[in-house]
Amino acid sequence: MRRAFRRSTYALVTAACLYAPAKAEDLQFSVYGGYQTAPHSGVDVSDGTHFNAGWEGKSFGSPPYYGARVTWWLENLNHPNLGLSIDYTHDKVYADEKTLATSGWSHFEFTDGLNLLTANALYRFPMEGQRWTPYVGAGVGVNIPHVEVTRPQGKTFDYEFGGVTFQAQAGVDFRITDRWSTFVEYKGTYSRVNVPIDSGDSLKTNIITNAVNLGVSFHF
Template sequence: MRKILSALACTAITSAVAAPAAAEMELSIYGGSQSSPHSRVSGAYPGTGARYNALIGWEGKSFAPPPYYGARATWWQRPDLGFGIELTHAKVYAPVAERSAIGFNRMEFTDGHNILTFNVTKRWNDRFGPFTPYVGAGIGIAIPHVDVTSANGYRSLGYQLTGPAARLTAGAKYDLSDSWALFGEYQFTYSSNKAKLPAGGSLNTDIITNAINIGVSFSF
C-alpha cells in the first residue's frame, strides 16, 4: 500500500505542476469535528529493542488546543474541474490505559497529524441554484508532530515525514456573493506511518480520520 500511494503521489504532483494557469483561484479554510477509528501500532521499544504490538482506540479531541483545522487552494482549470493543494491539521491521542499497557507515558500526534495532499476536484455548477456540490480526491504525505514518551524515559518530540497519505472529500458550497461562499463537507484521510523513536525505537501505524468540516471560501 505504501508503494502504491507513493507512486500515485508522484503522478499527482507531476500533473499539478504541469497544469496550465487557472482561470479561477479558490482559497478555503475550515474547522470541524474529526475522529479516528482503532488501528494497530507496532515497533521496537526505545532502549531495549523489544517488540510491541497493540490495538489503539485513538481519540480525536477536535476542539482541544491545538484545534483541528485545514486549508486548501484550488485552481479551476475549467468550470467543473480543479487541481489544488491541501493541508489538514488533524490529531490523534492514545488513551492512557492502552498506551500504558505497552509501556508508554505519551503516544500522540497532537501538534498536528498533518496531511498534505495534491488534489483533483470535480464540481457541478449552475444546477442547484446557489448550492454547488463537489467531490475530490488527493494523494500526498503525512508530516505528524510525533510526541511519544516511553516509560523508561526516552522521548520523541518533533515533526517527521512518516509516509504516504490520501484523502477523499464530498460536500457542497453555498454562494454568498460572486467571491464568498460557505461550505460543508465530509472528509476521509488515510496515512501509512513509520515514525522514528529514540534509542533505536520505532512506531508503525496506519491512521484513518473521519471529519465533518464547515468552512468559508474566497474566489478570485
C-alpha cells in the same frame, strides 16, 4: 525538521497560487475547521512491542483541528467543473487512557499535527439557477506528524516524515456573493505512518481519520 516542514508547506501553497496557466478568476482559497475522529489502529515498534491504540480527536482542544487549501478550477482549459487543489490539514490523535495503560507508555499522541499535505482532483456539479454546488474529490500526499512518545525506554518529541497519505472528500458549496462562499464536507484520510522514536527504534501505524468540515472560501 520543523523549519523544513514549514518551508515545504509554504513553497507548495505558493506554487499552487502562482501556477502559470491559471487565471486569477479560476482560483479560490479556503479555510475550514470541524469535528475529526479516528478509529483504533495497530501499533508496531521495532523492538517487538505491539498493541492496539484507541484514538481521541479532541477537535476543539488546543491546538485545534483545522485546514486550508488552494483550488484551481480548469475553466480556461475548457474543463470548468474539474479542479486541482493543494490541501493542508492539521489532523490530530491522542492515545486514550486504556491504550496508555496497556502499552505502559505515559504519553503517546500526534497532536501538534498529524500534518497532511495532499494534491487532489475535484469535480463539481453545478445546478442551474442554484447557489448550491455539490462536489467530490480524491488525492494523495504525505504526512508529517509531530511524534510525541514517552515510554520507559525514552522520550520522542519532534516532527518526522511519516509516509504516504490518501484522501477523499465530498461536500456542498453555497455561494454567498461573487467572491465568497461557505461549504460543508466530509473528508476521510488514510495515513501510513513509519517514524523513528527514542533508542533507535521505529514506530509503525496506519491512521484513518473521519471529519465533518465547515469552511469559507474566497474566489479570486
